[in-house]
Amino acid sequence: MSDKSTDAYWKANVRIITICMVIWALVSFGFGIVLRPLIAGIPVGGTDLGFWFAQQGSMLTFIALVFYYRSYMNKLDKEFGVEE
Amino acid sequence: MDQFVINLIFVGGSFALYIGIAIWARAGTTADFYAASRGVNPVVNGAATAADWMSAASFISMAGLIAAVGYGNSTYLMGWTGGYVILALLLAPYLRKFGRFTVPDFIGDRFYSQTARLVAVISLLVMSITYVIGQMTGAAVAFSRFLEVDSTTGLFIASAVVFCYAVLGGMKGITYTQLAQYCVLIVAYTIPAVFISLQLTGNPLPQLGLFSTHTATGQPLLQTLNEVLMELGFNDYTGNHGSTFNMVLFTLSLMIGTAGLPHVIIRFFTVPKVADARTSAGWALVFIALLYTVAPAVGAMARLNIITTLYPEGVQGEPLAFDNKPDWMLNWERTGLLRFEDKNGDGLIQYYNEANPPARAVEEGWEGNEMVLFNNDILVLANPEIANLPGWVIGLIAAGGLAAALSTAAGLLLAISSAVSHDLIKSMINPGISEKGELLAARISMAFAIALATYLGLNPPGFAAQVVALAFGLAAASLFPAIMMGIFSKKMNSTGAIAGMIVGLGSTVLYIFTYLGWFFIPGTNMLPNTPDNWLFGISPLSFGAVGAMLNFIAAFIVMKMSAPVPTEIEELVESIRVPKGAGAAVDH
Numbered sequence: 272m273s274d275k276s277t278d279a280y281w282k283a284n285v286r287i288i289t290i291c292m293v294i295w296a297l298v299s300f301g302f303g304i305v306l307r308p309l310i311a312g313i314p315v316g317g318t319d320l321g322f323w324f325a326q327q328g329s330m331l332t333f334i335a336l337v338f339y340y341r342s343y344m345n346k347l348d349k350e351f352g353v354e355e
Numbered sequence: 356m357d358q359f360v361i362n363l364i365f366v367g368g369s370f371a372l373y374i375g376i377a378i379w380a381r382a383g384t385t386a387d388f389y390a391a392s393r394g395v396n397p398v399v400n401g402a403a404t405a406a407d408w409m410s411a412a413s414f415i416s417m418a419g420l421i422a423a424v425g426y427g428n429s430t431y432l433m434g435w436t437g438g439y440v441i442l443a444l445l446l447a448p449y450l451r452k453f454g455r456f457t458v459p460d461f462i463g464d465r466f467y468s469q470t471a472r473l474v475a476v477i478s479l480l481v482m483s484i485t486y487v488i489g490q491m492t493g494a495a496v497a498f499s500r501f502l503e504v505d506s507t508t509g510l511f512i513a514s515a516v517v518f519c520y521a522v523l524g525g526m527k528g529i530t531y532t533q534l535a536q537y538c539v540l541i542v543a544y545t546i547p548a549v550f551i552s553l554q555l556t557g558n559p560l561p562q563l564g565l566f567s568t569h570t571a572t573g574q575p576l577l578q579t580l581n582e583v584l585m586e587l588g589f590n591d592y593t594g595n596h597g598s599t600f601n602m603v604l605f606t607l608s609l610m611i612g613t614a615g616l617p618h619v620i621i622r623f624f625t626v627p628k629v630a631d632a633r634t635s636a637g638w639a640l641v642f643i644a645l646l647y648t649v650a651p652a653v654g655a656m657a658r659l660n661i662i663t664t665l666y667p668e669g670v671q672g673e674p675l676a677f678d679n680k681p682d683w684m685l686n687w688e689r690t691g692l693l694r695f696e697d698k699n700g701d702g703l704i705q706y707y708n709e710a711n712p713p714a715r716a717v718e719e720g721w722e723g724n725e726m727v728l729f730n731n732d733i734l735v736l737a738n739p740e741i742a743n744l745p746g747w748v749i750g751l752i753a754a755g756g757l758a759a760a761l762s763t764a765a766g767l768l769l770a771i772s773s774a775v776s777h778d779l780i781k782s783m784i785n786p787g788i789s790e791k792g793e794l795l796a797a798r799i800s801m802a803f804a805i806a807l808a809t810y811l812g813l814n815p816p817g818f819a820a821q822v823v824a825l826a827f828g829l830a831a832a833s834l835f836p837a838i839m840m841g842i843f844s845k846k847m848n849s850t851g852a853i854a855g856m857i858v859g860l861g862s863t864v865l866y867i868f869t870y871l872g873w874f875f876i877p878g879t880n881m882l883p884n885t886p887d888n889w890l891f892g893i894s895p896l897s898f899g900a901v902g903a904m905l906n907f908i909a910a911f912i913v914m915k916m917s918a919p920v921p922t923e924i925e926e927l928v929e930s931i932r933v934p935k936g937a938g939a940a941v942d943h
Binding site: 277280281284285288291292295299300303304305307315316317318319322323325326327329330331333334336337338340341344345348351352353354355 | 421426429432433436437439440443444445448562565566567574575576577578579581593595599602603606607628629630633634636637640641644647648651843929932933934935936
């Protein structure tokens with residue numbers, strides 16, 4: 272594998288990591304804590320959406336993120352021929 | 356059947372299973388002992404990681420912590436699961452590719468420095484040993500309550516069982532017992548939660564029950580809970596009553612602390628391929644979330660149940676009489692974790708917030724909150740009794756609590772013994788040691804680690820609770836940044852990394868000791884531990900994230916001023932960034 276394609280592979284990886292980490296921060300620190308007052312108008316079972324994100328929604332999003340990253344990277348590995 | 360006999364059957368049965376597995380999965384080589392020969396199925400490793408990670412604190416304490424505060428303690432839920440996203444995306448696949456056995460192994464080789472290795476070993480030992488004390492004392496509490504042995508005997512039984520599978524099987528034995536322990540603990544946690552959710556909301560899934568209608572009042576469960584709590588002068592359950600800034604920092608500290616814990620990281624060394632490490636992290640999170648999404652439901656529902664028990668006619672009605680206390684209260688009073696006191700001598704238990712008493716407190720001559728002690732740890736353990744569930748559910752909870760404590764203890768003990776036998780003995784003191792010699796050294800260090808953990812469990816330092824905060828702070832401020840820079844920055848050199856670790860470690864320890872006392876000795880703190888004294892309002896528990904920041908900054912400044920990384924290290928970093936060629940275990 273040439274240096275050029277190693278660089279491209281790594282850039283693509285860092286890009287997808289950044290996107291996933293932005294979502295990671297948005298659902299937990301964002302919707303769950305700091306942005307909770309902004310979405311307080313949306314009711315969820317006796318409380319508001321921010322509470323749901325803090326006690327359930329963020330965890331479900333985390334699972335989705337890890338599995339999404341996994342399948343994205345498995346494809347990327349094949350594309351660049353670096354899979355095992 | 357007598358409750359004691361039922362508990363004995365459940366606990367004894369689960370222990371027999373663990374020992375059976377230990378005999379089946381003996382370790383023959385150091386690769387077996389340190390990394391189960393990298394042959395573990397990623398889903399199995401996910402379950403083992405979940406058991407490894409979910410400690411006595413997760414199983415016994417977490418729901419109680421959430422119940423006590425409500426929304427404010429969501430930090431534990433987000434922090435302790437969010438760390439797995441960091442592990443899966445930023446650390447695990449690359450460390451698996453690197454293909455060694457321990458975390459100091461990576462730090463020592465990547466930063467081509469024995470000093471870096473030593474700093475990593477020291478951080479690892481401090482955090483893992485403090486953590487293991489909590490597991491041993493947790494196991495002792497479960498033994499003394501459910502098996503009516505004194506906690507010393509309980510501790511010896513627990514140590515003997517761990518000794519069997521950890522010394523014999525190393526990582527291989529631990530992996531398969533952790534799988535069994537995961538099954539035991541998740542069943543034990545879920546069954547009472549399903550019953551309680553059915554009782555309160557008619558919905559069998561606690562995750563949905565939490566946001567459903569409370570059958571008795573016909574309005575949402577959380578709304579009922581809020582009303583009942585405010586009626587007694589407490590804060591509402593779903594509101595934010597703390598500092599948002601500290602909530603963010605504390606959550607971040609827990610997240611990066613989780614990602615930097617060596618006993619969790621080494622679990623990802625056991626799978627065959629880099630892609631499996633990614634898969635495994637996903638499954639670990641699924642298995643953890645199965646418990647972590649149930650915990651907030653258990654917390655809210657148990658809190659409501661307890662208030663309903665204390666106010667059988669509703670919060671405006673007459674409180675429960677001392678003479679009518681249910682059996683579970685009597686049982687738990689005997690452990691010293693629950694205490695009542697009839698302050699106004701009227702024979703009724705008034706439970707309310709003294710700091711903000713409701714109007715009726717004055718009118719009816721209440722003289723203080725009469726449930727004077729309710730230890731958070733009771734909540735999960737007493738849950739089946741509070742909800743009047745059958746005796747076998749109580750037996751299951753006993754076995755589950757022990758499974759949670761012992762599985763984490765085993766993982767920690769392995770991290771400790773491999774740091775001693777592999778990083779200290781093999782890499783630093785005696786590189787010429789034979790394979791057999793190293794395996795023997797690993798077993799002996801494991802035995803020593805168990806003896807030390809048992810001793811500390813018998814004589815727990817009074818400050819055990821604070822020390823756990825220190826463990827997370829250290830993991831967040833020392834190991835996590837070093838590992839991350841080792842992967843994501845090709846230019847990071849040894850002096851930079853060492854300076855970073857020392858600054859991160861030093862600042863975190865200093866900040867915690869300033870407010871909690873030097874070595875946690877009461878009275879030696881230099882500033883009172885109250886929000887007005889905290890630097891920029893940062894709680895000592897949340898400082899790990901700041902320590903990590905300082906680590907990164909110091910590392911980059913020192914890196915700019917010192918010699919660049921050798922070419923072969925840049926090549927090493929390039930090679931760990933691609934999955935190809937991970938293969939079998941590499942030894943040096």
